Amino acid sequence: MGVQDPGGREEPHLQGPGLQSRLGATRRREGSSEVTGWYLLIALALLMANGFFVAAEFALTAARWTKLEEMAAGGNSRARVALSSIRELSFMLAGAQLGITMASLGLGYVAEPAVARLIEGALQNLVELSEGLLHTISLTIALAIVVFLHMVVGEMAPKNLAISEAERTALWLAIPFRLYANLFRPFIGVLNALANSSLRLLGVEPQDEIFSKHTAEEIGSMVEESAKQGMMREFEHQLLSGAVALGERDAASVMVPRTEMTAVPVTSTPEDIERVVLETGHSRIPLYSRDLDDIAGFFHAKDLLRIPADKRADPISRKYIRQMLVVPESRKLRPLLVDMRRRRQHLALVVDEHGGTSGVVTLEDLLEELVGEIRDETDVAELGIERVGRGRFVVPGSLHVADVADHLGLVLPEGEYETIAGFLMDRLGRIPKRRDVVEHNGWKLRVRQMHRRRVVQVIVEEPPRTAVSEMADEAAQQARRPV
Structure with missing residues (x-):
């Protein structure tokens, strides 16, 4: 029977199967919302875990072990932990791959249905669709959102961070990643051993560490690039380039x-x-x-x-x-x-x-x-500044640009050179040859003598002098003469 009001009338809308159905749906939605909230929190944690493992993987491979060794020698405990991980790199990378795989699988299992429920609830209030179509649309949108977040937040962002700040990232993640690897060491060890056995069947011997091997040409290119970036001084560049070339030349x-x-x-x-x-x-x-x-x-x-x-x-x-x-x-x-x-x-x-x-x-x-050029006492006498005519001088190619300005009054512009030979090479864009001429503010610099690729002597000619300047110089010389 229905519920009667004080006047004896029944309230039919408060009784029967409709009431029970609506109450059940309300309880299911409330329970579903609570479950969805927990699922989203778990999905967020899995997304962060995925980023953690990706960052750890790239940090271990990109970090310079020489820099970490320097930090460890200075007493940095995190650097010591990072170095220990790099020394068993194959095992640690296997642990990172295991973590990435488990986090990705868990993210797909938890996040996709949770996001789909949220989207499905929102679409129900906007449009009227059949239950099957509504579920398909919600699932597709949820899949796109989860894949996007997984790629950008869980993969690309931590990867780029680890590559850009390899040593710093390795220090940040060293201890927690090491704890994870030690906790799951038996399982990771079995998987890594199986992978190494597969490689040995193919005739490849696995390595626990990355050994950086470079040819002389590669080292020379790295030295040149470091010099261009301003990471080393000219003398350091010359010394390293010479050391590399020493092994190639006869x-x-x-x-x-x-x-x-x-x-x-x-x-x-x-x-x-x-x-x-x-x-x-x-x-x-x-x-x-x-x-x-x-x-x-x-x-x-x-x-x-x-x-x-x-x-x-x-x-x-x-x-x-x-x-x-x-x-x-x-x-x-x-x-x-x-x-x-x-x-x-x-x-x-x-x-x-x-x-x-x-x-x-x-x-x-x-x-x-x-x-570079080594000059002794006899070289100085042979290659010193020598006046060979009015306004004409013979100078050594190794003469510093500051000495050129002090002794001759020729002020050369600043550049990536320190000597007059370097200035000539900079202006010509190549190794100078005998009789090459470079002009600067009216001055003429002519290569007089070369020794292999080295500029030995340069003839420096002053700019043409006006009659007024010549008269002024002559008057100044007369004024300096004793009476």
Whole structure:
């Protein structure tokens, strides 16, 4: 029976199956909303977990272990944990992949239906659709939203973060990721062992660490790129570039060729050798018997002090002839430098495939390949600033741009160079050649002498002077003369 009001009338709308159905639907919606809320929280946690594992995976592979070692040596405990993970990289990456897989599966299982319920409830209030069509539309939209969030928030964003800040990300995630890996170590170990066994069946030996191996060309490219980015100074760039090139170049590329060698007959007297030493500034003079293909050794200038005065007009004694290191043209510079240091030799004879003399290599030549031009006292005298005419000077290519301004008044613009040779190379866009001319503010710089790829001497010409300036200079000179 229905419920009667005080007047005895029944209220039919408060009784029967309709009331029970509506009450049940209301309870189901309330229960469904509560479940959906929990599912969304779980989905958010799984999305964050997925991002955590992705960031850990890329941070371990992108982080520079040398930088982490430096931090660990300074007492950073997180760096030590990160290094321990990198040392068993194969296992840790397997753990990251396991975490990503489980988080992705859980996200698909929980998030998609939860989001679909929310969308379905919203669409019910907007349009009238059949239950099947409504469910299909809601599921499609939910799938698109979940996939988008999974790709952007769970994959791409943490990946880009780990690549951009590899060391910092590795430090942030080091301890929690290590705890996770240790907790699931047995399971991860089994999966990783199965994967490694599969690789061995294909003839590939798995590695626990990433070993960075680079060719000389790759290292040279990295040095050049670092220099362009301003991460190293010019001297550091030159030193590293020279060290890389040292392993690729041979003796023939740096030797003083046969046609430019300074050598004297083995029958020369100490007086003859002394004149050659004074003229050339060389302290070691090769000696030949019949011709340059028959080098007997070399004479050291310091031995002149040991020869008595009454013997200086006689041919030098054999006891003063020192043996030379003999190397083929193909000898690489790095082992050649090692040989010269081990044997304490400053001069080496370079021979061709037939045993004929090709030239000589000095220890200074090898060091110049590493650190650039080396000048001693005799070089300074030879390459100093010299006036060769009115307004014309001969200067060394290694002269610093500041010295050019101080001594000649030629102010060169700032650039990625420190010497006048560097300025010429910058303006020409290539290695200068003899007789190349560069003009700057009326000044002319002409390459006078080259030695292989090095600018040795440059002729600097002042700009044309006006009659007024010449008269002013002449008056100034007269004023400085004593009365």
